[in-house]
Amino acid sequence: MAEGQCRGEIALVPKGSHGFGYDPVFFIPKLGKTMAEIDPEMKNRISHRARALEKLKAILPQFIKMAGERKLNGIQKNAKEA
Numbered sequence: 001m002a003e004g005q006c007r008g009e010i011a012l013v014p015k016g017s018h019g020f021g022y023d024p025v026f027f028i029p030k031l032g033k034t035m036a037e038i039d040p041e042m043k044n045r046i047s048h049r050a051r052a053l054e055k056l057k058a059i060l061p062q063f064i065k066m067a068g069e070r071k072l073n074g075i076q077k078n079a080k081e082a
Contacts, residue, residue: 002059004051008035019043 006028014024016036023036028046035043044050 001063002052002056004048004053004055006046006048006051 009027009029011025011027011034014034014036016024016034016038018038018040019036023043024034026035027033028035028038031038031042035047038046
């Protein structure tokens with residue numbers, strides 16, 4: 001449904017204490033820091049998950065509307081068959 005990307009490089013030396021997993025070696029050149037070095041609030045704005053969520057928030061209302069229409073059509077179709 002939605003995809004997000006956060007571009008970076010693999011650091012040679014792990015740095016930072018925030019985050020988990022690969023955060024200490026995921027270096028963000030634009031910031032000059034690893035994901036583990038930036039504060040959690042900033043990480044939550046730039047991470048691939050945050051970017052995917054922003055895209056999902058933009059398309060979710062339309063998706064819900066379409067799902068509701070399909071359900072309504074199914075109910076109407078079943079009522080005609082009964």
